[in-house]
Amino acid sequence: MLWRLVRVGFYMVAGLILCAVAFLAFVYLIGPPPMEGEENTEIFSKNETVIGVESGMENRNWVELDDMSEKVTAATVLIEDHHFYDHHGFDFIRIGGAIINNIRSGSLREGASTITQQLARNLYLTHEKTWIRKLKEAYYTVRLEMYYTKDEILEGYLNTIYYGHGAYGIEAASEYFFGKTQTNLSYAEAAMLVGIPKGPTYYSPFNNEENAEARKELILKRLWQEKIIDDATYHTAIRENLEYRTDRDGVHEEFAGHFQDMAVKEAAKILGVTEQLIRAGGYELYTTMDETVQEQVETAMKEIIPETTELESAVFSVDIHSGGVLALAGGRSYQTSEFNRVQHAFRMPGSSFKPFLYYAALENGFTSLTKLMSEPTTFRLGNGKVYEPGNFNHYYAYGPITLAEAIALSDNVYAVRTNLQLGVERFAQTAKVFGFEKELPAVPSLALGTASVTLEELVTAYGMLGNGGKELETYTIEKITDKNGRVLYERENESLQQVLNERTSFILTQLLAGIFEPKLNGYMPVTGSTISDQLTRIYAGKSGTTKADNWMIGYSPSIATGVWTGYDDHRDITAVQETTYAKEIWARVMEKAHEGEAQENFPMPNGVVGVPIDLETGLRATPYCGENLMMYFEKGTEPVDYCEPTIAPEPEDENPDDGLFKKWFDLLFE
Numbered sequence: 001m002l003w004r005l006v007r008v009g010f011y012m013v014a015g016l017i018l019c020a021v022a023f024l025a026f027v028y029l030i031g032p033p034p035m036e037g038e039e040n041t042e043i044f045s046k047n048e049t050v051i052g053v054e055s056g057m058e059n060r061n062w063v064e065l066d067d068m069s070e071k072v073t074a075a076t077v078l079i080e081d082h083h084f085y086d087h088h089g090f091d092f093i094r095i096g097g098a099i100i101n102n103i104r105s106g107s108l109r110e111g112a113s114t115i116t117q118q119l120a121r122n123l124y125l126t127h128e129k130t131w132i133r134k135l136k137e138a139y140y141t142v143r144l145e146m147y148y149t150k151d152e153i154l155e156g157y158l159n160t161i162y163y164g165h166g167a168y169g170i171e172a173a174s175e176y177f178f179g180k181t182q183t184n185l186s187y188a189e190a191a192m193l194v195g196i197p198k199g200p201t202y203y204s205p206f207n208n209e210e211n212a213e214a215r216k217e218l219i220l221k222r223l224w225q226e227k228i229i230d231d232a233t234y235h236t237a238i239r240e241n242l243e244y245r246t247d248r249d250g251v252h253e254e255f256a257g258h259f260q261d262m263a264v265k266e267a268a269k270i271l272g273v274t275e276q277l278i279r280a281g282g283y284e285l286y287t288t289m290d291e292t293v294q295e296q297v298e299t300a301m302k303e304i305i306p307e308t309t310e311l312e313s314a315v316f317s318v319d320i321h322s323g324g325v326l327a328l329a330g331g332r333s334y335q336t337s338e339f340n341r342v343q344h345a346f347r348m349p350g351s352s353f354k355p356f357l358y359y360a361a362l363e364n365g366f367t368s369l370t371k372l373m374s375e376p377t378t379f380r381l382g383n384g385k386v387y388e389p390g391n392f393n394h395y396y397a398y399g400p401i402t403l404a405e406a407i408a409l410s411d412n413v414y415a416v417r418t419n420l421q422l423g424v425e426r427f428a429q430t431a432k433v434f435g436f437e438k439e440l441p442a443v444p445s446l447a448l449g450t451a452s453v454t455l456e457e458l459v460t461a462y463g464m465l466g467n468g469g470k471e472l473e474t475y476t477i478e479k480i481t482d483k484n485g486r487v488l489y490e491r492e493n494e495s496l497q498q499v500l501n502e503r504t505s506f507i508l509t510q511l512l513a514g515i516f517e518p519k520l521n522g523y524m525p526v527t528g529s530t531i532s533d534q535l536t537r538i539y540a541g542k543s544g545t546t547k548a549d550n551w552m553i554g555y556s557p558s559i560a561t562g563v564w565t566g567y568d569d570h571r572d573i574t575a576v577q578e579t580t581y582a583k584e585i586w587a588r589v590m591e592k593a594h595e596g597e598a599q600e601n602f603p604m605p606n607g608v609v610g611v612p613i614d615l616e617t618g619l620r621a622t623p624y625c626g627e628n629l630m631m632y633f634e635k636g637t638e639p640v641d642y643c644e645p646t647i648a649p650e651p652e653d654e655n656p657d658d659g660l661f662k663k664w665f666d667l668l669f670e
Contacts, residue, residue: 040053040054040280040282041053041054041264041278041279041280041281041282041283041284041285042054042283042284042285043260043263043264043285043287044284044285044286044287045287045289045290045291045294046286046287046288046289046290046324046478047290047291048286049291051255051256051260051287051289051291051294052254052255052256052260054260054264054278054279054280062159062169062171063155063158063159063169063170063171063182064155065151065152065154065155065158067183068155068158068170068182068183069182069183069184069185069190071185071186071187071190072158072170072182072185072190072193072194073154073158074223074228075187075190075191075194075219075223076115076154076157076158076194077115077154078219078222078223078226078228079194079195079218079219079222080115080118080194081113081114081115081116081118083114084114084115084116084150084154085150087114088145113137114141115153115154115157116141116144116145116153117137117138117141118157118161119144119153119156119157119160120137120140120141120143120144121137121140121274122157122160122161122162122274122276123140123156123160123274123276123277124136124140124273124274124277158170159171160276161197162197162200162276163176163177163193163196163197163200163204164196164200164201164204164206164207164338165200165204165206165335165338166254166257166338168276170182170193173193173196174189174193175245176245177189177192177193177205177244177245178242178243178244178245179245179247186237186240187220187223187229187233187236187237188216188220188237188238188240188242189240189242191216191217191219191220191223191237192205192212192216192242194219195212195215195216195218195219196212198215200338201338201339201344203215204338205242205244206244206336206337207337207338207339217238220234220237220238221234254334254335255294255298256289256294256298256327256328256329256334257334257335257338258328258329258330258331258334258338258340258342259287259289259294259325259327259328259329259476261330261338261340262325262328262340262343262476263285263287263476263477264278264279264285266475266476266477267283267285267477267480267489270477270480270489271480271488271489281482281483282482282483283480283481283482283483283488284480284481284482284483284485285477285479285480286477286478286479286480286481287325287476287477287478288319288322288324288325288326288475288476288477288478289325289326289327289476290317290326290327290593292592292593292595293317293326293327293589293592293593294326294327294328294329296327296588296589296592296593297315297317297327297328297329297585297589298329299588300315300584300585300588300589301313301315301329301332301585302332304581304584304585304588305332305565305581305585309578310567310568311565311566311567311573311578311581312331312332312341312565312566312567312568313329313331313332313563313564313565313581313582313585314329314330314331314340314341314342314345314455314563314564315327315328315329315342315561315562315563315564315585315589316328316329316342316455316456316459316561316562317459317559317560317561317562317589317593318459318460318463318472318474318559318560318561319558319559320463320464320466320467320472320555320558320559320560321467321496321558322493323460323463323472323473323474323475324474324475324476324478325474325475325476326559326593327561327589328340328342329342330342330343330344341455341564342454342455342456343454343455343456344454345454345455345564345568346438346452346453346454347452347453347454347546347548347549347564347566348449348450348451348452348453348546348548348549349449349451349453349458349544349546349549349551350448350449350544350545350546350549350551351410351412351415351448351449351527351542351543351544351545352449352458352542352543352544352551352552352553353431353446353447353448353449353451353453353458353544354407354410354415354447354448354449354542355407355461355462355465355508355512355542356427356430356431356434356461357415357418357419357422357427357431357446357447358403358407358418358508358511359430359465359500359504359505359508360422360426360427360430360431361403361418361422362403362504362507362508363430363501363504364422364426366403366418367403367633367634367637367638368402368403368404368507368510368511368613368631368632368633369402369403369404369613369618369631369639370402370403371400371401371402371403371618372400372401372406372413372414372417372418372421373399373400373401373413373414373417374391374396374397374398374399374400374401374406374411374413374414375396375397375398375399375413376388376390376394376396376413377389377413377416377417379416379420379444381444387416387444387445389412389413389415389416389444389445389448390412390413391410391411391412391413392410392412392545395409396411396413397409397411401414402618403511404511404514404629404631406418407511407512407514407515407542408514408515408517408526408527409526409527410515410527410542410543412447412448415447415448416444416445416447416448418447419444419446419447420444424442424443424444424446425442427442427446427447428440428441428442428446431446433499433500434457434460434461434464435457435460435461435464435472436451436453436457436461437457438451438452438453449544449546455551455562455563455564456474458551458553458562459474459553459560459561459562460472460473460474460560462541462542462553462554462555462560462562463555463560464499464500464505465500465505465508465509465512465540465555466505466509466540466555466556466557466560466602467496468498468500468502468505468506468603468605469498469499469500469501469502469504469505470496470497470498470499470500471496471497471498471499472496475491477489477491478490478491479491502605503605503607503608503634504634506602506603506604506605506608506632507608507632507633507634509540509602510540510602510631510632511540512540512541512542512554513538513539513540513541514526514629515527515528515541515542515543516528516529516531516532516535516539516541517532517629527542527543528541528543528583530580530583531583531584531586531587534587534588534591535587535590535591536591537556537594537599537600538556538557538599538600538601538602539554539555539556539590540554540555540556540602541553541554541555541586542554543582543583545579547572547573548566548567548570548571548572548573549564549565549566549573550564550565550566550573550578550579550581550582551563551564551582552582552583552585552586553586554586554590556590556593556594556600557600557601557602557603558594558600559590559593559594561586561589561590561593562586563581563582563583563585563586563589564582565578565581565582565585604632607634607635608632608633608634608635609632609633609635609638610630610631610632611630611631611632611633611638611639612628612629612630612631613628613629613630613631613639614626614627614628614643615627615628615629616643617643617644618639619639619641619642619643620638620639620640620641620642620643621642621643622642622643622645624645625643625644625645626643
């Protein structure tokens with residue numbers, strides 16, 4: 001028995017050795033993987049006009065290792081791969097520790113990548129955390145270690161790693177951040193740059209100065225602890241006040257830089273390769289961008305928001321029937337900050353979140369005419385706490401108002417009453433149907449938009465209301481071809497799944513159009529009144545305001561657009577004029593997007609009826625009542641009674657035929 005086990009073990013070991021030899025022979029025969037990209041990638045709009053060119057690596061200031069600053073090389077090896085020169089591509093001690101920790105946590109969160117592994121991933125693979133990707137990474141790591149020396153690998157890493165803001169390689173990064181060659185960097189400057197590749201979005205001093213400073217100090221401390229720098233050098237470096245290049249804003253501003261980044265990321269995911277390979281692989285990316293809309297987005301932001309303010313903005317516009325992204329600006333200047341606020345900035349939406357509350361209300365017995373009190377109110381909650389929401393500028397009706405009025409006036413007390421009447425759990429669950437990723441707190445204040453969401457999520461959710469309740473997934477890539485014109489990917493048009501009630505979506509859309517309807521109420525202006533004179537067609541939408549954020553989200557029967565403005569550091573918006581920018585940009589973009597197009601109407605589904613409603617009584621209007629407005633109801637829930645006449649009808653002619661005859665007779669003798 002023992003002999004049999006020994007023999008089985010021998011065969012297993014021999015088999016593994018043979019597999020390893022075969023693998024190494026295969027890798028050797030394939031030859032060395034390329035260290036540099038060769039071709040430019042072009043990005044096209046939906047009209048097939050080139051909107052961007054991503055340059056290959058050969059245009060990115062390649063520097064030989066002998067010409068590299070020792071400050072940069074020493075800091076890079078220390079912080080990224082301390083045993084780089086001692087292993088053959090894999091640090092098995094670190095890998096073992098990471099595997100144990102990942103098994104314990106049930107994830108792949110902790111990594112132990114060497115510089116060689118990082119180079120393999122950056123050049124040839126995606127950054128997704130899957131076992132398949134890790135096996136591919138190992139394959140390329142072996143190939144790199146087999147054909148390149150350690151110095152060549154380090155040289156390749158430092159020349160191809162991404163430092164953010166369009167800078168690939170240490171030389172380009174040094175020029176961009178400090179306006180000098182990397183050989184002239186101080187230890188503090190070198191440490192700052194070496195810390196960025198871990199995550200340019202989070203460790204670039206232009207994106208997050210606090211994170212960048214903390215990582216710089218960590219690297220300097222490690223250099224000191226390992227005695228690479230002495231005490232005097234360390235204390236000098238820690239105290240050094242870094243002076244960044246000030247003329248970087250004068251560099252040509254890349255058109256739609258945030259959109260292009262989004263397209264590159266999507267293309268990399270589709271093809272299963274790295275973003276770096278997409279940028280330098282000679283591809284042609286055909287996107288969904290509408291140049292006219294994108295140009296208006298960028299123009300409106302520049303013309304409406306003064307250059308002197310630090311206020312930021314983001315704009316997102318999509319086709320609500322396909323999900324194709326028509327325009328995107330993740331900030332006022334891509335050159336200043338690559339951070340895409342459309343996708344990655346989680347902010348409180350304020351009243352722009354209310355449509356999802358009122359969708360839930362309409363699904364649970366409310367109609368456009370459901371009345372609740374609008375007055376200062378203290379809500380006593382079940383846990384013994386009290387909640388006192390207030391209306392903007394303390395405006396109240398001091399009486400019952402309808403759902404239609406509550407939406408148009410953005411009445412907060414009505415919203416909280418509605419949430420409590422529905423049940424906070426029911427509203428939170430309904431809102432999730434609209435695609436919000438983060439957990440939404442089931443609390444009364446959720447009605448007022450106190451959960452943090454992204455602009456992309458809000459615009460997508462509004463788009464679902466506009467397209468009749470169908471699912472909506474945004475995308476930028478229509479087609480990808482290689483450098484030889486061979487089609488690698490082409491998007492297929494698929495029918496969208498119905499996820500919301502079509503009738504409720506239509507009724508709510510008509511109510512959201514009321515924010516631009518001045519006659520809905522007389523005691524205070526509707527929330528869209530400041531831009532209603534700029535609009536030439538039918539739109540539905542909602543604004544939102546918090547102390548630190550302003551939003552305007554809305555849609556036509558074909559396009560949804562959202563605008564956010566605020567400060568990155570969440571400081572309060574105190575200037576009155578700054579609270580108007582989001583609406584003004586939105587109006588400009590939406591009008592431009594529809595310029596020259598025929599007027600559209602939201603298609604009314606079966607089971608919905610439109611009824612003219614007397615605004616004073618909420619009953620069916622007649623020609624003899626006061627002002628009226630067409631409102632929509634699910635069939636069977638509309639009012640049946642008519643308003644009482646407030647205007648006396650003109651007396652009828654006792655002999656109408658005789659009067660007509662006389663007029664006709666008189667005409668003969670004129």
